[in-house]
Amino acid sequence: MKRIFAREEYCLACRLCEIHCIVKHSKSKRVVSAMRDEKDTLVQSVRVEEQGRSSFAVQCRHCKDAPCIDACIAGAMARDPGGAVACNSDRCVGCWSCIMVCPAGAITKSATGKVASKCDLCADSAVPACVENCPNEALIYEEG
Amino acid sequence: MRKWLVQPEFSVERNALLCTQCQVCVRQCANDVHVFDERDNAVFSDSSHCVGCHRCTTLCPTGAISVKRTALEFRENANWSASVIRNLYRQAEDGGVLLSGMGNDRGWRNYWDRLVLNASQVTNPSIDPLREPMELTTYLGRKPDRVEFERRDGKMIMKTRLDPQLKLDLPVMFSAMSYGSISLNASVALARAAAAAGTFANTGEGGMHKSVLPNAPSMIVQVASGRFGVTPEYLKCGAAVEIKIGQGAKPGIGGHLPGEKVDAQVSETRMIPEGSDAISPAPHHDIYSIEDLKQLIFAIKEATEYMKPVLVKIAAVHNVAAIASGCVHAGADIVAIDGFRGGTGAAPTMIRDNVGIPIELALAAVDTRLREEGIRNRASIVAAGGFRSSADVVKAIALGADAVYIATAALIAMGCHLCQKCYTGKCNWGIATQDPLLTKRLNPEVATRRLENLLRGWSHEIKEMLGGMGINAIESLRGNREHLRGIGLSDAELRVLGIKHAGVGA
Numbered sequence: 001m002k003r004i005f006a007r008e009e010y011c012l013a014c015r016l017c018e019i020h021c022i023v024k025h026s027k028s029k030r031v032v033s034a035m036r037d038e039k040d041t042l043v044q045s046v047r048v049e050e051q052g053r054s055s056f057a058v059q060c061r062h063c064k065d066a067p068c069i070d071a072c073i074a075g076a077m078a079r080d081p082g083g084a085v086a087c088n089s090d091r092c093v094g095c096w097s098c099i100m101v102c103p104a105g106a107i108t109k110s111a112t113g114k115v116a117s118k119c120d121l122c123a124d125s126a127v128p129a130c131v132e133n134c135p136n137e138a139l140i141y142e143e144g
Numbered sequence: 145m146r147k148w149l150v151q152p153e154f155s156v157e158r159n160a161l162l163c164t165q166c167q168v169c170v171r172q173c174a175n176d177v178h179v180f181d182e183r184d185n186a187v188f189s190d191s192s193h194c195v196g197c198h199r200c201t202t203l204c205p206t207g208a209i210s211v212k213r214t215a216l217e218f219r220e221n222a223n224w225s226a227s228v229i230r231n232l233y234r235q236a237e238d239g240g241v242l243l244s245g246m247g248n249d250r251g252w253r254n255y256w257d258r259l260v261l262n263a264s265q266v267t268n269p270s271i272d273p274l275r276e277p278m279e280l281t282t283y284l285g286r287k288p289d290r291v292e293f294e295r296r297d298g299k300m301i302m303k304t305r306l307d308p309q310l311k312l313d314l315p316v317m318f319s320a321m322s323y324g325s326i327s328l329n330a331s332v333a334l335a336r337a338a339a340a341a342g343t344f345a346n347t348g349e350g351g352m353h354k355s356v357l358p359n360a361p362s363m364i365v366q367v368a369s370g371r372f373g374v375t376p377e378y379l380k381c382g383a384a385v386e387i388k389i390g391q392g393a394k395p396g397i398g399g400h401l402p403g404e405k406v407d408a409q410v411s412e413t414r415m416i417p418e419g420s421d422a423i424s425p426a427p428h429h430d431i432y433s434i435e436d437l438k439q440l441i442f443a444i445k446e447a448t449e450y451m452k453p454v455l456v457k458i459a460a461v462h463n464v465a466a467i468a469s470g471c472v473h474a475g476a477d478i479v480a481i482d483g484f485r486g487g488t489g490a491a492p493t494m495i496r497d498n499v500g501i502p503i504e505l506a507l508a509a510v511d512t513r514l515r516e517e518g519i520r521n522r523a524s525i526v527a528a529g530g531f532r533s534s535a536d537v538v539k540a541i542a543l544g545a546d547a548v549y550i551a552t553a554a555l556i557a558m559g560c561h562l563c564q565k566c567y568t569g570k571c572n573w574g575i576a577t578q579d580p581l582l583t584k585r586l587n588p589e590v591a592t593r594r595l596e597n598l599l600r601g602w603s604h605e606i607k608e609m610l611g612g613m614g615i616n617a618i619e620s621l622r623g624n625r626e627h628l629r630g631i632g633l634s635d636a637e638l639r640v641l642g643i644k645h646a647g648v649g650a
Contacts, residue, residue, distance in 0.1 A: 010587040014168045019205050031205045035164035053580050135203060136587045 001083035003144045004121070004131055006056040010138035011048070013055035017130035017139060018044045021059075024122055024129035041111050045119035046130045057130060057139055060085060060106040060119040068098035068107060076116070084123070089115040149233040154196045155214045156189040162208035163187060169200035169209060174570040174582055197563040199572035231493070242493040245566030245576065247393055247485045247530055247552060250497045254485075255504035255630075255637070256536045259543075260646060262627040264614035271616050273607035279617035280603060282547050284384075284524040285309035285453040286477040307477060308453050310364075310384055312547055313342030314603045315618055316537060318595075319482075319528050319549035320366050320388065320457070322348025324401045324410045324422065325489035325566070327583040328355065330558060330575045330591065335359035337595030341603075344383055346549070349399065349424060351413040352378055364455065367444065369398055370424035372414040376447055384452045384478070385444050387437070389428070390459030392486030392529040395500045399424035400490065405569050405578045438474035445475070453477035460484060460506030460529065461499075465513035472514060472523040480549060481506050483529025487552040489576055490567035503529040504543065508641045511544025511623055520623075534605035543641065544623040557598040558591040626650060 019035065021044040026034035034042070046059040066085045068077045076091035077098050087098070087107075092115040099107045099116065110117035122128040131141040156177055165187055169178040175193040178200060180186075194211060201209045218226045231242055264270040271278070286307040293300050318338055323331045325348065332355055338345035339362035346364040347356070351373015356363065365382035367374055379385055390396065401410075401422035411418040431437050441454050456471040457480035458464065468479050483503025488496065507527045514520040527540045528549035537548045556562065559573040566576035574585030606618070615621050629646040630638050638645055 007587075010584055012172065012585050014171055014203055015166070016168060016203065016205060019164075019166050019168070023205075032162055032164060035166060035206075133205075136585060137590050138587070 001062070001143070002121075002141055003062060004059060004119075004128060005140050005142065005144065006058070007138045007140065008054055008056040010136045011055045011057065012136055012138065013048055013050050014135065015048050016133050016135060017046045017057045018048060020129040020133040021046045021119075024125075043108050043111050043117045045106070045108075045117060047106075057134075058104055058106055059130065060102075061104050062119075062121070063103070067101040067103065071097040071101040073097060080123075082123075084121050085118070086120055086123075087116050087118055089117075092116050150230065150237065151216055152191040152194065152214050153230070154191055154194040155212050156191045156194050156200075157210045157212060158187065158189055159208045159210075162206040164206060164208075166205065168203050168205065172199050172203050172572065174572050174577075174579070195563045195565045195568075196561070197565070197572045198561045243490055243567045244493040244496050245488065245490055245564045246562055247487040248497050248500075249564070252484075252502065254530075255502055255633075255641065256532075256539055258631050258633050259504075259539045259628050259641075259643070260631060261535070261538060261542070261609060261613065262629070263612040268614045270614050271611040273604075273611040276611075277616065278607040278610060279619070280314045280606060282312040282315040282618060283309040284312065284478050284526065284546055286523060287521040289521065308384075308451055310344060310453055310478075311342075312344065314599060314606065315541060315545075315547040316531075316599060316602060317343050317364070317526070317547060317549050318345040318554050319486070319551035320346035320348040320364075320386065321489075321551055321555075322350030322366075322372075322401075323353050323356070323413055324348075324350040324372075324405055324578070326555075326576055327571075327574055327578060327586060328353055328409065329583055329586040329588045330555075331356055332359075333558060333586070333588040333591035333595060334554065335363055336588065336592040337599065338362040340592070340596050341599040343599065346386060347373075347382070349373075349388060350401075350410070350422075351415065352381065353409065353413045357381065366457075367440075368424055369426070369428045370422060372416065372422060372424075379444060379447050379452075382452070384455055385448060386455035386457055386480065387428075387440060387444070387476075388457045389431070389437075390457070390461070390482065391488060392459045392482030392484050392500055392503070393488035394491040394495050395459030395461050395484070396426060397492070397495060398426040402567075402569065407578050410578060434470040434474050437471065441475040455480050455526070457482060457528075459486075460501045460503055462501065464501070464506045465509040468510040468525075469513050469517055469519070472519050476523050478524045478526055478546075479510070480526040480528055481510060482549075483507075483527070485530025486528055487530075487555070488566075503527050503540075505637075505640050507540060507543050507545055508625075508643075512642055515623075534602040535609070537602065538606055538609045538621070539628060541618060541621050542624050542627045543643075544625070546622060554595055554598070557594045558586065559594075 022042045023034040026038045062085045074091045074093045076088045080086045094114050107118045131139045170180050177193045288304045292303040318334045334345040335356045339359045349368030360381040363382045364384045366386045368388040403419045403421045455478040456476040460483045484500030524546035527545040531550045571577040574582050628643045631646045
């Protein structure tokens with residue numbers, strides 16, 4: 001399956017990936033509205049980690065042996081037919097087991113604080129929004 | 145001391161309706177123009193630090209920022225313009241030499257804009273380059289005075305031994321930009337793009353970093369007055385060796401790479417201590433005459449076993465034709481002439497803006513002189529200094545150039561916004577800087593692709609223009625000034641350019 005890879009050497013730490021992740025998952029799909037009016041209802045699934053000169057964007061790795069799937073007590077975390085790890089929020093009970101076991105720290109609480117939220121690889125798009133909007137191609141989407 | 149008379153040149157305006165406090169601008173400005181205030185949950189901009197590089201406006205996801213020329217107007221005065229007054233204020237503050245980056249911006253007459261090209265109509269057919277072959281291949285180097293053949297075993301064999309040549313797939317090369325003045329990512333991108341496009345890039349005087357070595361066969365290695373990074377291996381690894389005598393942006397003066405830009409990598413490549421200023425003397429201290437130049441040319445030819453052409457790069461100055469002739473007599477295989485619109489990482493503003501002559505006039509003068517002396521075949525001419533488009537290239541070839549060097553255009557293709565602050569080392573586009581936080585902003589893969597696209601586009605355009613003139617090889621246009629006409633030029637200008645005024649037929 002195609003995955004998102006971060007290239008630390010080209011990451012600007014501009015955090016446009018975070019912004020476009022929020023916009024992509026917003027109702028309005030417009031930057032200004034999403035960032036201003038819908039921000040409290042949305043949590044970005046990608047986060048830029050920074051330390052000193054190093055920075056890179058982290059989102060769900062969609063691990064081959066995903067510990068979150070094993071840890072999920074409600075069967076909400078499951079692999080979809082395409083190979084991506086997806087969280088079914090109707091089933092999620094908010095026990096946060098997935099958050100505790102995620103080796104990438106890529107799962108967060110949703111804005112409501114009741115269910116888990118994670119990267120869905122922008123399932124309805126050919127290229128995830130974070131990759132498409134990275135100005136320096138520090139995020140790439142390829143087989144791996 | 146507070147620079148209290150120097151007012152901001154730009155005014156950064158933020159549309160409050162569009163700003164979402166995402167702080168992309170805050171994180172991208174190396175000049176600390178944008179600051180986020182947590183208490184007010186708002187981003188503020190301090191225009192006094194803005195250099196007008198457009199990094200923030202380009203990356204702002206909502207288009208909330210605009211950078212405008214400050215509305216502060218001085219009283220109208222034809223002699224004392226705003227830039228003159230600002231320069232005086234600045235100089236009165238610190239007593240230093242005014243510095244600038246990039247090329248002469250003074251708006252001297254640009255002759256390319258006064259030259260027009262010919263096209264075929266009725267009496268001779270134009271050619272469609274999409275349907276018929278069109279040759280842009282260019283060979284740079286010394287051509288023999290005569291070519292002799294002999295028949296051996298029924299085959300024609302060329303007896304004349306040809307001097308080494310550079311083969312270009314299009315008559316455009318990347319001009320010298322040293323690693324140190326530009327970032328490693330920019331150097332790597334130029335080298336890779338040159339290799340991919342079948343042309344050459346130039347190391348500049350900073351030596352060759354080991355990560356550029358894989359593309360060394362597409363590099364011209366430069367030997368300048370500082371002799372940084374010059375070793376026998378360096379001379380041999382490139383396709384040709386260029387002796388830099390002068391630079392169009394600053395004829396007659398040397399170079400100065402500030403110690404802040406000399407990090408571990410630059411230090412290793414230049415073979416100088418880390419953090420030390422890299423000073424290139426104004427003259428080569430072993431060249432005080434054409435005879436001395438000849439010694440260096442032949443020392444380099446010996447070192448490279450006569451396998452590589454040797455270029456001599458000179459700035460376009462008043463006596464450029466005689467100097468170029470001297471260079472050819474001294475053994476230069478290629479003479480590169482750099483006009484006063486050529487760029488630089490740093491030059492004293494007064495020199496950049498007032499010394500030298502335009503490349504158009506210099507090129508015409510040199511081509512004419514070498515033809516008159518009957519030695520035009522002995523060296524190729526490469527024109528440099530402010531080439532902006534494929535049309536400029538075609539006009540230069542018609543005026544007598546064999547090929548053209550571009551640098552500013554290449555930097556712009558990589559993202560440069562011509563803010564002219566290269567000498568501060570804080571290039572927000574990751575080009576003219578060694579700050580690791582800034583250099584990573586230039587992804588060499590992206591930059592290489594953009595440079596390749598630029599050359600591909602120019603190559604298509606050059607073919608279209610040639611086809612329109614009914615010419616199917618760039619060779620046939622070279623020095624063919626009948627294809628040029630001047631518009632609004634005086635008799636003196638037309639005479640130097642060796643062209644007729646528009647409206648005058650053949």
